[in-house]
Amino acid sequence: MSMQKTTIAKALNTGLRRAMERDPKVILQGEDIGKLGGVFRITEHLQKDFGEDRVIDTPLAESGILGTGIGLALRGYRPVIEIQFDGFVYPAFDQIVSQLSKLHSRSRGAVKVPVVVRIPMGGGIGAVEHHSESNEAYFAHTLGLRVVFCSNPEDAYWMIQQAIECDDPVIFYEPKRRYHEKGEVDFDAPSAPRDLFSAHTVREGTDLTLACWGPMVKVCLDAARVAAEEGRSLEVIDLRSVSPLDIDAITRSVEKTGRLVVAQEAPSFVSVGSEIAALVTERCFYSLESPVIRVAGWNTPYPASKLEEHYLPDLDRVLDGVDRALAY
């Protein structure tokens, strides 16, 4: 295939296919992922090509999907679970927090549970309630899990394969409003361009650091472009992994720029943004010229879709955060 322009959705589909071709133990579980190919078509054609035993349409019960996925992992399989929408992961919360995240340490390493939980996340698609949430804070706080976000086709293609290869459980977030954005992917590259858990500086700058992940990366890149027109040089870091957090990458940038804005869709209160603010302030106390500014979803439930444009941090709100940080 070599270098190709493709969407995040297609990159994920191809990444899943590659992983399934490579390792017969990789299986998919989820609601409507078979004939339908999932409501977002991420698993399209995979059941046809790999059979019903490897692409499993499950009953409508998320705890059941997670619980059986863990059991399959204990038997040596590598289940990749699709949660249909962010807001439907909660029925599985107990299995994730009490079992998935803890089995390896409980058994002192005797068992591994390499389960990947794919969650289409975030807002901006005009959906009804429960279909637009950013709930990474819950999982980032749950040690024993790893939590990553892809934000572009290249990462989507590689990160899903890396997540599947990882022996730890991974919550794999996909920015659903970006599924159809395009980018270049070298499908024939011999290996992934970067480690699954490292941050990626997607734009260099000197005046201020913007830290973001998933759907906010595009917003921040756009903001940096607009700011550049006004003569401000912003560095944009796509964190990619929020647990573990590549705090060294953020710190290095902040040591250089002296200022940090964190942009996320999730409400700010007790969030990944809070943690980044706390850690960076601890580590860069003397180099910070302003407090860490968080630009985030409001501290409310996600609103009805007619209001979501006012809820989601957009380019203007990110720039407002940049202004506030630079005003110190």
Add this chain to the structure above:
Amino acid sequence: MSMQKTTIAKALNTGLRRAMERDPKVILQGEDIGKLGGVFRITEHLQKDFGEDRVIDTPLAESGILGTGIGLALRGYRPVIEIQFDGFVYPAFDQIVSQLSKLHSRSRGAVKVPVVVRIPMGGGIGAVEHHSESNEAYFAHTLGLRVVFCSNPEDAYWMIQQAIECDDPVIFYEPKRRYHEKGEVDFDAPSAPRDLFSAHTVREGTDLTLACWGPMVKVCLDAARVAAEEGRSLEVIDLRSVSPLDIDAITRSVEKTGRLVVAQEAPSFVSVGSEIAALVTERCFYSLESPVIRVAGWNTPYPASKLEEHYLPDLDRVLDGVDRALAY
């Protein structure tokens, strides 16, 4: 009764009794809360005195308990739910996050769901797994809920009654290793000594502020006493409510002392401590003489009980945090 020395456990029991006497709509639900009086005996004798219709032994299904509690609240009742141990709230997570926290806003105020969820929390009692967790971060991040902790008998007695009277859903944490610690309670006082959601400065000081809640309040007070012997004056704030967070109270103190240590049993990563650090740094950027230091449970699952003394932040670790803050 007037002024009496009593335990947190007894104060909660009496508080529940008062609330039930005052309002026939107050009902209790939970596993083993009837004849047994709950595994911690917090509901002792209440079924005998108020009957099985008001003190309801439930099937062993936490989602069921929460879901039916919400239904009872919609019918005009004020359910007080006991979750047997912190680690068993997760099966109910979906009902709490998708329904309990959101019904009021979803209905634009048409319905209220005044449910109180009592959770004996925290470690230090030598228990097996899932019986020692501090999971407030999950609920604090869930807007629509309120999250409070009692730390002493007087607060236990009043706060449980205030929580029951509150028209919003309240997650009510009880520090289980403190159930049998004693303190004075004026059972005949005409009203509660303080608002349910305000912080309480339990010791005044000038050199550094210690913010804490629940079981850590005693540890912090002890630490402040030891520090005083070394000539250091620590102010101790019992936050009592972590959502809403009485940020003004903390800020006022930090403006005075210039330094803040937050002590919690929960892992630090993406926690209430992170939020406090982020908010305080935003608000007191120029008065902070050191970064906010967090002394917390390690970022791991709660360990086997033989190791819990090394996991839980104790007096020495709090003082170490104080030292670190003062070293700036």
Add this chain to the structure above:
Amino acid sequence: MSDTDVAASPSGGMDHHVSVDPAIVTEPRPAADGGPDMVQLLTPEGERVHHTEYDAIIDALSHDELRAFYRDLVLIRRVDQEATALQRQGELGLWASLLGQEAAQIGCGRAMRTQDHAFPGYREHGIAWTRGLDPMRLIAMYRGVDKGAWDPAEFGFHGYTIVIGNQSLIGTGYAMGIQRDGAVGTGDDQRDAAVIACMGDGATAQGDNNEAFVFAGVYNSPVVFFCQNNQWAISEPNARQTRAPIYKRADGFGFPGIRVDGNDVLASYAVTKTMLDRARSGDGPSLVEAYTYRMAAHTTSDDPTKYRVSAEVEIWKLRDPIARYKRWLMSEGIADHDYFEAIDREADELGEHVRTATVSMPDPDVGDIFDQVYVEPHQQVADDKATFTAYLESFEGQEVQA
């Protein structure tokens, strides 16, 4: 529910991985729509099937009442059609069609008394209609104006519930409240109340629904679990959700389960009424499986050609709930041509109203994001509202950037 089908590439309907039982496709047999245990009072051809247990209930209905059922069926179908069309025109974010399930819902809803309460999913437009809820309230939700913000107490009809299974437990709790209010088994028709808790066939797999069965059974609560088995849960057929027929689930939880022809408004009414009466009089819960079919896509975002064959849909067209009922009303002389025409006119007017009311629906106020998150003030929400207000004000007079 799936509200996005972004990559949907209509595959033309008939590909090699169809899942419908070939026997059904090649040879439509009336019995195949629910088996011998299914209560049916009206055949697809509109003939009354007599039933010792339920005949009296139908006989007790006046001609006015029987005609009103027809009106309900036709009007709610029209609302549904308009909403589907409005979604296609971009006026709604999504719509979940009830096409084909009108009889199940109207029968159920009309069996309820004023003091009863229904706990719906997201497709219960017919039940909503019988409770007097303006369909525009449903449309407002699917338009994204609000999240379904009516007052349940006003209608005995609670908020639409999207997270599968949640409402059954909540409904069961509500029924426990009815018990505690002493509103069960008093014999007072104005007082004794019961709950309808709705679920789909797919939903029966969810833990919450099974816990609801446990709680209702243990407490003998006045709740009727009303399961509309429309054969599909998005793309998954019944066989992926349960190995046994759904109505058989109840027995193992200690209460009766019954399968009724969900395309037969008389049967749905009679069976639901019987079970509601049972619940109100203190005899406890029951499970009604209304055997029906989702004639439309799962939602307007869905593409059913990916997973089911049109032959299956054709078979179910022959079992249409409105056509058979109309035939029967005519053959019995309960309604005539003029009546049907009048209803059609009313439907046209209603459709017109839905269209204009939708496009003229005002957008919500941004304050809605912050207001009513809590009953009492909350510092962090208040801070955010203040921040946002100041932020908005900062744009006043100036053009918005980018």
Add this chain to the structure above:
Amino acid sequence: MSDTDVAASPSGGMDHHVSVDPAIVTEPRPAADGGPDMVQLLTPEGERVHHTEYDAIIDALSHDELRAFYRDLVLIRRVDQEATALQRQGELGLWASLLGQEAAQIGCGRAMRTQDHAFPGYREHGIAWTRGLDPMRLIAMYRGVDKGAWDPAEFGFHGYTIVIGNQSLIGTGYAMGIQRDGAVGTGDDQRDAAVIACMGDGATAQGDNNEAFVFAGVYNSPVVFFCQNNQWAISEPNARQTRAPIYKRADGFGFPGIRVDGNDVLASYAVTKTMLDRARSGDGPSLVEAYTYRMAAHTTSDDPTKYRVSAEVEIWKLRDPIARYKRWLMSEGIADHDYFEAIDREADELGEHVRTATVSMPDPDVGDIFDQVYVEPHQQVADDKATFTAYLESFEGQEVQA
């Protein structure tokens, strides 16, 4: 499980709110211990009850095997007694006694083949024993040294699971893996495998267990749900957990349920073996309800005098699983006095071993807090470990404060 009973004030056993059915207390009837549907092969008096379906299974057992059952029963009871005593002496944090449930567990465990896998709760010491797991591994967990850190693959016995219901789904998933490995229905006795998923009577209320029934049914997975109905879930009797007998739950999920006398090791063995064979040969899941009794407190922290009367316990003493089996072995001449004495001596030795091994068990290393949280390195855990190590080193040479 309840591991704290801090305010427990023993009330003396008999107060006015006892919950046992008076009929049972005043007049013990053999039938009351499970009803006519219960499979019993050995009466409480030790007489063989013949059963066309299961006799052949028992007849196929050699005398050595039959004696080994007895040894299992006695030894695991002794381990249990020692552990209970050790907890009282402060050597364990907690213990969940299996007293009274030995026959259910030994019968079940001995029906398993090497390649089968059990997914236990926290009380399955008897099953653990049959899988060759050193009881000290269980004791280590209840002592707080670890969290049950054995390798499940080594024993076909997975980690103890405390969160009620979790393991049934995990076991069902494991069984789905067995299917995918082609290890079902091949007819190869060394290859075909099945899963035992354990649950208590209280646990049947939990959503997870019902979802496990759904998944196992839908996928026809080789799993036997083994429910020990010991009549109590801490303080709550069966009636608070289900309205129908537990074994009847299975039917509505599309597979067989069967009630067996859980105090009868032969019946537990024969029924579980039948169901495991069925599962291994590809005929799918089943539910075995082993009707038994929790003779001890829920755990060492519990005070059962608060909620049940001693008369109930007395009745169940007459149904003791070991006494009846011993009587039968003797009457059949399968084992004699010398054999029983030898087993008693072995039990004494084992008890002695458990005591010394417990008190001499080394404390865990603090590194255990951080190690193996992840398979691969994790920045924040590594940072914490470094911080903690530095902190500990800061005390070296100096006395610890306060």
